[in-house]
Amino acid sequence: MSTITGQAAGPSAARAVQKKPNIVSRIIKHRADYLYVLPALIVMLVVIAFPIYYTIELSFFRTPPNLQMKDKIWTGLSNYSLVLNSSVFHEVTIQTIIWTLASTVFSFLLGLGAALSLHREFVGRGVLRALLLIPYVISAVAASYVWKWLYHSDFGVIGAISVALGFTDEPINFLDNRQTVLASLIVVNIWKEFSFAMVMLMAGLQTVPDQLHRAAMVDGANTWDRFWHVTFPHLKGVSMVTILLLMVANFNSFIIPFVMTGGGPADASHIWITHIYQLAFGRQQWGAASAYAVILFVVMMTLGYFYVKALTRGDETRQGA
Amino acid sequence: MTDTTATRIRPVVKKPVDWWRWAGRVFLTFLLLFTVLPMAWMILTSVKSQFAAMQYPPQWWPAEPTLNNYFKLLDPTQRIGQDFLRYFWNSFYVSLLTTILGVVVAVPAAYAFSRFRFPGRNFMFFAVLVRNMFPAVVFLMPLFLLMRWMGLVNTHGSLILTYLTFGLPLSIWLLKGFYDNIPIQLEQAARIDGATRLQAFLLIVMPLSTPGIIATSIFSFIGAWNEYVYAYTFLSRDDQMTLPVGIQRFFTEFATDWPGLMAATFLMSVPVVVMFLVLQKYFVRALTEGAVKH
Amino acid sequence: MAEVVLQNVIKTYGNLYAVNDVSLTVNDGEFIALVGPSGCGKTTTLNLIAGLLPMSGGDISIGNRIVNDLDPKDRDIAMVFQNYALYPNKTVYKNLAFPLQMRKLPKEEIDRKVQDAARLLDITHLLDRKPRELSGGQQQRVALGRALVRDPAVFLMDEPLSNLDAKLRVQMRSEIKRFHHNLNATVVYVTHDQLEAVTMADKMAVMSGGLLQQYDTPANVFANPVNTFVASFVGSxxxxxxxxxxxxxxxxxxxxxxxxxxxxxxxxxxxxxxxxxxxxxxxxxxxxxxxxxxxxxxxxxxxxxxxxxxxxxxxxxxxxxxxxxxxxxxxxxxxxxxxxxxxxxxxxxxxxxxxxxxxxx
Known part of the structure; x- marks a missing residue:
C-alpha cells in the first residue's frame, strides 16, 4: 500500500485560520507594490492635488491682482453668487452647451458615417483613413490659423467661394458677426476631431462578428436592419466612451475660440474655459475665476464618474497575482 | 427563340444598385474634400507672395509660386529664421524630454496597476484617470503660482512637469492595457527559470511591451508638441517659447503676412504628421485601446 | 531528484479556502497527478509548490529542505505551463538557454545543454524559430525542453496537454510518460482530465473544493473510491x-x-x-x-x-x-x-x- 497521508477531510477541518486581515497589515504586506506607483503619484500630487486645493481656497477670497496671497480677504460665497448671477455667465453657459453638444453630435455622426463607409475593404482605404486623421494630429493652433485665413473677411477663400457660387452678394465676415461666429468655430472643431470618432468606431466595428452579419443576411435582413440589429448594438460600448471623450474634450477646448476670436465679438464665442481664462489672466479677478473653475470642476466630476465607469468596465473581473 | 432559351438557362439577374454603398462613396468624397481642402489652401497660400495672397477674388492657383516664405523661416542668418528655428528646437526639446520622463514614470505605475492588488489601487487609478477630465484652465492659476514658488516660471522645466501630468494618465492607462495582455505565466516561468521579479520584468515583460511604449510615446510627444495654454501662460521670454506660442508672435508682429504664417504653420505640422504617418499603426491602437476591449 | 512533502498546506483568499489542509508526499522519482474539476484547488496547490503564491499556512519541503519562504528561482524546480509560456520575443534556442543564463553558466556549457535537450526532444531543427512559428505540439516540446535543460529536482506541469487537439494529446501523453521514465524525475502533474491521471501517474491525488479527497495509485482509486465524488469523477x-x-x-x-x-x-x-x-x-x-x-x-x-x-x-x-x-x-x-x-x-x-x-x- 502506498503512502496515504491526506484522506478526505470534513469541510470544517481547517477553518481555524485568521479572518480577513485588517487594512494596515494589508498595506504593510503590499508595501513593495507602492514603490512602482510612487513616482507617478508624486508628480500627480504636486501638479493635481495642490492646484485643486488651491483653486477651492482662492474661490472663497478676494485676492489682489498681483496674487500676493497675504493680502487676500475672506469673502465667503460671494464669488460664487457673483459668477452665478452675472448675465454674461448665463450667456456663456448657453454658448458652452451649444458648443459642446453641437461639436459632439456632429463629430460623432460624421465619424460614424466615415467608419461605416470605410469598413468595407477597398483600394486606398488606408491612405484615406490617414488623410482624414491628419487634422486630429496637428496642433489646434495650426488649425485655428488655417481656418482663420479661410474665414478672412476680405481675402478668405470661403467668402470668395460663396460669392462665386452666388450664395451671397459679398463676402460674409464669419468671425466678426455675433450670428455666425459660434457656428463657424464649431465647424473648425468638427473638422479637427471627427476623425477621432471615426477611428474609435472603426475599431468598434471590428469587434462585430462576421457570422452575425451572415446569419442576419440568411434571415433576410436588409442593410438597414443589419446595421440596426447587429452592428449598432455592438457599437454601444464604444459609442458611449467616444461620446464621453468628445464631450469632455469639447467642454475643455480652449485653443480654437481663444486663438481665432478671443471670445469675441462681444463675448459671442466665449465658452466657460475661455471666459475663466479671461477673468483670471485678463482681468485678474482671481476669486471669481476660481469660483467659476470650481463650478466647472463639479460638472466635470460628474462627467468623469461616467467616464471612468465606462472605461474600467470589466477590469475588476480580471485576476492578478 | 434562341434568345429566350438562353435566358432560361442562364437568367440575366440585374443586380440592384446598392444605394448604401453609393451613399458611402459620396459621403467619403465629401469628407475628403472637407478635410483636405483647408490643408491644400494652407499650402497653396504658403507658396504665394504676400501680394498674391491679398487679392479679391483670390488666385485659385498661385500665378508665381515661390518658396521664399520657407527660405525666410529656415534661414539662420535672418532674425525671423533665428526665432523660428529656436522655437522649433524648444518645442522639440520639451516634447522629447516629456516623452522620455513620461515613459520612465508610467511604466512601473502601469505595471503595478495591472499586476498588483494593493489597498488604495482603485482610488489611485481613479485619481490618475480623472486628471484627463480637468481643463487646463483649472490648473493654470495655481500651477502658475506653484511654478513661480519653485522658480520655474520662464523655464522649460515648468512645461515638462506640467505636460508630464497630462500625458501620464493616458500613458498609464494604455500601458496597463498592454500589460494586462501579457500572460502572467511568462513572468512566472521566468521566475522559476531563475529570474528575480525585477529581472523577469526587465528581460521578459519590457521587450514585449515595446509596442505599448511606442504608442504612448507618440501620444506624449504629439501632446507636448501641440500644447498651447501652459506655454502661453508660463513663458514670456522670447528665447524660451515653443512653436505654438512663438508662431503667435509672428502673427501679431507681421499681422498681414498670411503666406508667412501659413508656411510656419505647415512647418510646425510636419514633424507630428510625419511621425503619425510612420507610426500610424501604434497611434491608432493607442487611441482605441481601452475603449474597445474584447 | 528529490521528494516533495506537503504538510497541512492552506491557501485562503479572504474567506475562501482555495487549498484546505492538504498533506501529501511525493516520493523521489514518482509521477503524481493532481486531478479534479476546475476550481478544485489543484493549480493553486501547484503554484504553492512552485512558490508563485504565498502560503496561508502549512509547510512545503523539497528534498528535505523547507522551502516555505524561498523564491521560485531558489527552489530548484522547473515548470511547464498550460499555455506553454514560451517567451514570444526569443527564439527557441534563447528560450531553452534562458534558465541557464539566469544561473550564469558559461556559454559553452549552455550551448551543450541546449543542444542535448533539443536532441532529446527532437527539436534541433526548430532552434532558430520564434514560438509563434511553431505548432502546438512543437511549442509543447520546447516548453518541456526548457524545463529539463536545467536538470531540476522536481518538474511541475500545469495541464500541459489541454491546449492540444485530441490526437496530439494522446501522442504527447506517451511522450511525457517516456520522458519521466528516461529521466526518472519527480513530477507533479496537474490535470482536469482523469484519464490523463489514470494513464500517466504513479499516484493520483483527487481534489475537490480545496480538499484532498483521495491520494493513491490509479488502480486503487479506481477500485476503492473513498467517496461518491471520487467514484463519479474517476473512470469513463x-x-x-x-x-x-x-x-x-x-x-x-x-x-x-x-x-x-x-x-x-x-x-x-x-x-x-x-x-x-x-x-x-x-x-x-x-x-x-x-x-x-x-x-x-x-x-x-x-x-x-x-x-x-x-x-x-x-x-x-x-x-x-x-x-x-x-x-x-x-x-x-x-x-x-x-x-x-x-x-x-x-x-x-x-x-x-x-x-x-x-x-x-
Missing amino acids: PAMSLIPLEAVGNALRSPEGWELPLSQLNARKAANSTTNKIVLGARHSTLKLHKAATPGAVPGKVYTVEPTGDVTFAQVFINGAVVNISLEPTARIEPDEMVWVEFDQERMHLFDAETTMALKAI
Whole structure:
C-alpha cells in the first residue's frame, strides 16, 4: 500500500485560520507594490492635488491682482453668487452647451458615417483613413490659423467661394458677426476631431462578428436592419466612451475660440474655459475665476464618474497575482 | 427563340444598385474634400507672395509660386529664421524630454496597476484617470503660482512637469492595457527559470511591451508638441517659447503676412504628421485601446 | 531528484479556502497527478509548490529542505505551463538557454545543454524559430525542453496537454510518460482530465473544493473510491450511482423492487449513519437481461451508444442513469424494459449522508 497521508477531510477541518486581515497589515504586506506607483503619484500630487486645493481656497477670497496671497480677504460665497448671477455667465453657459453638444453630435455622426463607409475593404482605404486623421494630429493652433485665413473677411477663400457660387452678394465676415461666429468655430472643431470618432468606431466595428452579419443576411435582413440589429448594438460600448471623450474634450477646448476670436465679438464665442481664462489672466479677478473653475470642476466630476465607469468596465473581473 | 432559351438557362439577374454603398462613396468624397481642402489652401497660400495672397477674388492657383516664405523661416542668418528655428528646437526639446520622463514614470505605475492588488489601487487609478477630465484652465492659476514658488516660471522645466501630468494618465492607462495582455505565466516561468521579479520584468515583460511604449510615446510627444495654454501662460521670454506660442508672435508682429504664417504653420505640422504617418499603426491602437476591449 | 512533502498546506483568499489542509508526499522519482474539476484547488496547490503564491499556512519541503519562504528561482524546480509560456520575443534556442543564463553558466556549457535537450526532444531543427512559428505540439516540446535543460529536482506541469487537439494529446501523453521514465524525475502533474491521471501517474491525488479527497495509485482509486465524488469523477464512463434505502439485508427502491445484499454488503450497509445508501457500480460489472431475472432490478433503456468494440446502454433505474457495457452484437432499443443484475463482489456502497464509502468493520 502506498503512502496515504491526506484522506478526505470534513469541510470544517481547517477553518481555524485568521479572518480577513485588517487594512494596515494589508498595506504593510503590499508595501513593495507602492514603490512602482510612487513616482507617478508624486508628480500627480504636486501638479493635481495642490492646484485643486488651491483653486477651492482662492474661490472663497478676494485676492489682489498681483496674487500676493497675504493680502487676500475672506469673502465667503460671494464669488460664487457673483459668477452665478452675472448675465454674461448665463450667456456663456448657453454658448458652452451649444458648443459642446453641437461639436459632439456632429463629430460623432460624421465619424460614424466615415467608419461605416470605410469598413468595407477597398483600394486606398488606408491612405484615406490617414488623410482624414491628419487634422486630429496637428496642433489646434495650426488649425485655428488655417481656418482663420479661410474665414478672412476680405481675402478668405470661403467668402470668395460663396460669392462665386452666388450664395451671397459679398463676402460674409464669419468671425466678426455675433450670428455666425459660434457656428463657424464649431465647424473648425468638427473638422479637427471627427476623425477621432471615426477611428474609435472603426475599431468598434471590428469587434462585430462576421457570422452575425451572415446569419442576419440568411434571415433576410436588409442593410438597414443589419446595421440596426447587429452592428449598432455592438457599437454601444464604444459609442458611449467616444461620446464621453468628445464631450469632455469639447467642454475643455480652449485653443480654437481663444486663438481665432478671443471670445469675441462681444463675448459671442466665449465658452466657460475661455471666459475663466479671461477673468483670471485678463482681468485678474482671481476669486471669481476660481469660483467659476470650481463650478466647472463639479460638472466635470460628474462627467468623469461616467467616464471612468465606462472605461474600467470589466477590469475588476480580471485576476492578478 | 434562341434568345429566350438562353435566358432560361442562364437568367440575366440585374443586380440592384446598392444605394448604401453609393451613399458611402459620396459621403467619403465629401469628407475628403472637407478635410483636405483647408490643408491644400494652407499650402497653396504658403507658396504665394504676400501680394498674391491679398487679392479679391483670390488666385485659385498661385500665378508665381515661390518658396521664399520657407527660405525666410529656415534661414539662420535672418532674425525671423533665428526665432523660428529656436522655437522649433524648444518645442522639440520639451516634447522629447516629456516623452522620455513620461515613459520612465508610467511604466512601473502601469505595471503595478495591472499586476498588483494593493489597498488604495482603485482610488489611485481613479485619481490618475480623472486628471484627463480637468481643463487646463483649472490648473493654470495655481500651477502658475506653484511654478513661480519653485522658480520655474520662464523655464522649460515648468512645461515638462506640467505636460508630464497630462500625458501620464493616458500613458498609464494604455500601458496597463498592454500589460494586462501579457500572460502572467511568462513572468512566472521566468521566475522559476531563475529570474528575480525585477529581472523577469526587465528581460521578459519590457521587450514585449515595446509596442505599448511606442504608442504612448507618440501620444506624449504629439501632446507636448501641440500644447498651447501652459506655454502661453508660463513663458514670456522670447528665447524660451515653443512653436505654438512663438508662431503667435509672428502673427501679431507681421499681422498681414498670411503666406508667412501659413508656411510656419505647415512647418510646425510636419514633424507630428510625419511621425503619425510612420507610426500610424501604434497611434491608432493607442487611441482605441481601452475603449474597445474584447 | 528529490521528494516533495506537503504538510497541512492552506491557501485562503479572504474567506475562501482555495487549498484546505492538504498533506501529501511525493516520493523521489514518482509521477503524481493532481486531478479534479476546475476550481478544485489543484493549480493553486501547484503554484504553492512552485512558490508563485504565498502560503496561508502549512509547510512545503523539497528534498528535505523547507522551502516555505524561498523564491521560485531558489527552489530548484522547473515548470511547464498550460499555455506553454514560451517567451514570444526569443527564439527557441534563447528560450531553452534562458534558465541557464539566469544561473550564469558559461556559454559553452549552455550551448551543450541546449543542444542535448533539443536532441532529446527532437527539436534541433526548430532552434532558430520564434514560438509563434511553431505548432502546438512543437511549442509543447520546447516548453518541456526548457524545463529539463536545467536538470531540476522536481518538474511541475500545469495541464500541459489541454491546449492540444485530441490526437496530439494522446501522442504527447506517451511522450511525457517516456520522458519521466528516461529521466526518472519527480513530477507533479496537474490535470482536469482523469484519464490523463489514470494513464500517466504513479499516484493520483483527487481534489475537490480545496480538499484532498483521495491520494493513491490509479488502480486503487479506481477500485476503492473513498467517496461518491471520487467514484463519479474517476473512470469513463463514470461509476453509476443509485440512491436507495437499506431495509434489512436488502436495498429497497421507492419503485417497489428490492435488491438483496450479500452478507458482507449487508454488514457494510449496516454501518451507514442513516438508512439512506448510494449504490455504485461500474458499467463492466453489470449484466443486462431482457426478461425478469431473480436478483435483477427493472429499468428502462434511455439510449444505446455503439462505439465499435463495445456498446453502452444507458438505463434508468430508480430515476438514476446507469451505464452498462454490452457486446456490440446486443440488440436492444430505447424505451425497452430490461432487468439489470449487480455483481455483489464488485458493487460499492456509500453512506448517502456523509458520501463516504461504507466499510464492513
